[in-house]
Amino acid sequence: MADAPAASLPYHEPDVVIILVLTSFLLLLNIVNAALDQILYCGLLGQVLIGIAWGSPGAAWLSTHVEEVVVQLGYLGLILLVFEGGLSTSFTLLKANLFLSSAVAVTGIAIPIALSFSLQGLLGATPLQAFAAGAALSSTSLGTTFTVLASSGLTTTRLGVVLTSAAMMDDVVGLVMVQVISNLDSTVRPVTLVRPILVSLAFAIVVPIICQLVVRPTTVAMNTYRGSHPFTVISKVLRLRHTAFALHTLLLISLIAAANFAGTSNLFAAYSAGAIISWWDTEVSHPQVAQDRAVDEKSGQTKAPVDDNPAALVPGHPPADVIDGPHNVGEGASRRCASMASSVSSSEETLTSGPAIYGRYYQQVVSKILQPFFFASIGFSIPITRMFTGSIVWRGIVYTFLMIFGKLVCGLWLVRFSKAPGRYSFCRIMSKIRFPSFPHLWGKNRKPDSDQPRATPTEGGHSSNPTSSVAHLDPSTPPKPVSLHPPVILALAMVARGEIGFLVSAVAESKGVFSSSKSAVSRSESDIFLAVTWAIVLCTIIGPLGVGLSVRRVRALEERKDREQDGAGRDVLGVWGVR
Known part of the structure; x- marks a missing residue:
């Protein structure tokens, strides 16, 4: 008879060695992250290396139970990182670039899978094994993507929207691959393939429909009630930041x-x-509660909306002369009340917005604990001691270069823009190449591009920054890019694999797909699995490192432009840097 489970867990004071190991682990995760973010905008690489060193692949200072807890908490951090990326989504840019994001995603899936059939020559893989390897390398790490964009300040730009949308599509397809590979030991039924796709489409289509048909009318009705009853308990509760936090969290958990x-x-x-x-x-209008009903009908006194921190709602407006004492509502008081109301309303929307709530309740614990745990947990899953076999190393590196190329191709979608989107022109692309000034070889020196914007004087006589005018362009018809930095950053960010790649490869290995014989039982990893792991690890390192170097170069060019041209001239990222 099995032992009955314990009624409680006896409390024991942790050993001092365990305390020192956990303390050094958490501190170094944050110290290394801060240092590398300052230098290369890719502190996550240091966190992966700390995970390797402290976890089972390295010194094994963390017990298996601790590693499992770190993996679980790290996945919570991944969920919140992706949630934060959704909060930063610009729907104007998302709708304008949906086709482009889809094209980037399809390219990032198809090319790695096609190139993975090279494993048939490298490692004698079967077509099924090559497909499973390509499925693992077709994903893009969302956690890495959002972290790199946040550290480089590109999350809300047009480039960031295209990148996150494409990475999201890649991971949805990666989930379908997991379902397929999980059922390879049995007959693959159509429902196995169709269900994840249909459910994902349902989330992408049905949820927006519900928002338009249910959420928006409900919000309008609630706004009408709040406008006519600004001082009721419901109105006061809905203005609290704690209420917004509870609603946002409930929505996240429910979905x-x-x-x-x-x-x-x-x-x-x-x-x-x-x-x-x-x-x-x-996209949804919110009530101007304080402006509509700034005067309490019953008492005839001016009042302001109530919040958990009322002083913070009206910066610059002393409450003594408007809120505290009873005043007759004359013409001057009405003007003061209207001014106060607009400030209160705008401050209210700012304090209860998604980014504000995330920053107040989630940001610290995610950035200091959960996010470092996630990237350290990636390090736990890298079998570093078994990867350095001569035949595996060179094959893994060759396969890595192929997988890097498979994602770098995605950047070509940003090279082809002209004033008429979707039209390709080799001459337009070649016109961006600056050849050396050798008149006897290339002919006369080329004149500056006529389409390059120039600074125009303003009313005060100062030159205006044309970057601001770029922001008002139609995002669906972008001008030609100024440089190749946007496609390079996109391509390198797509290179990073991570959680989905490890998941697909681990499932394929556990199901015997990568083994030479499904009936053979082996304690060691297969050669194909180790080669795939090499590709995932190196791509996860090279991608963020390349993005960090590119962003650093862009920052240097921006500073030089501001220093030499007083801020005039087009932004280095052009229209792709528009927020």
Whole structure:
């Protein structure tokens, strides 16, 4: 008879060695991250290396139970990172670049899978094994993507929107691959393939429809009630930041639970939750409660909306002469009240917006604990001691270069823009190349591009920065890019693999797909699995490192432009840097 489970866990004071190991682990995760972020905008690489050193692949200072807890908490950090990315979504840019994001995603999936069939020559893989390897390398790490964009300040730019949308699509397809590979030991039924796709489409289509048909009318009705009853308990409660926090968290948990039971990605649900909140903040009108009913009908006294920190709602407006004492509502008081009301309303929307709530309640614990745990948990899953076999090393490196190339191709989609989107011109691309000034070889020196914007004087006689005018262009018809930095940053960011790649490869290995014989039982990893792991690890390192170096170069060019041209001239990223 099995032993009955314990009624409670006896409390024991942790050993001092355990305390020192955990303390050094958490401190170094943050110290290394801060140092590398300052230098290369890729502190996550240091966190992965700390995970290797402290975990099972290295010194094994962390017990297996601790590693499992770190993995679970780290996945919470991944969910919140993706949720934050959804909160930063610009729907104007998302709608304008949906086709482009889809094209980038399809390219990033198809090319790595096609190139993975080279494993048939490298390692004698079967077509099924090559497909499984390509499925693992077709994903893009969402956690890495959002972290790199946040550290480089590109999350809300047009480039960031295209990148996050494409990475999200890649991971949805990666989830489908997991379902397929999980059922390779049995007959693959059509429902196995169709269900994740249909559920993902349902989230992408049905959720926006519900927002338009249910959420928006409900919000309008509630706004009408709040406008006519500004001092009721309901109105006061809805203005509290704690209420917004509870609603945002409830939405996030509900969508993740629904996605898990339905069979789609938890990360896709987390991104959808953040995007819904961003849509509600920016696309749905909110009441001017204080402006409509700044005077209490019953008492005839001016009042302001109540919040958990009223002083913070009206910066620059002393409350003594407006709120505290009873005043007759004359013409001057009405003007003061209207001015105060507009400030209160705008401050209220700012304090209860999605990014504000995330920054107040989530940001610290995610950035200091959960996010470092996630990237350290990636280090736990790298079998570093078994990867350095001569035949595996060179094959893994060759396969890595192929997989890097498979994602770098995605950057070509940003090279081809002209004033008429979708038209390709080799001459336009070649016109961006600056050849050396050798008249006897190339002919006369070329004149500056006529389409390059120039600074125009303003009323005060100062030159204006044309970057500001770029922001007002139609995002669906961008001008030609100034440099190749946007496609390079996009391509390198797509290179990073991570959680989905490890998941697909681990499932394929556990199901015997990578083994030479499914009936053979082996304690060691297969050569194909080790080669795939090499590619995932190196891509996860090279991608963020390349993005960090590119962003650093862009920052240097921006500073030089500001120093030499007093801020005039087009932004280095051009239209792709528009927020």
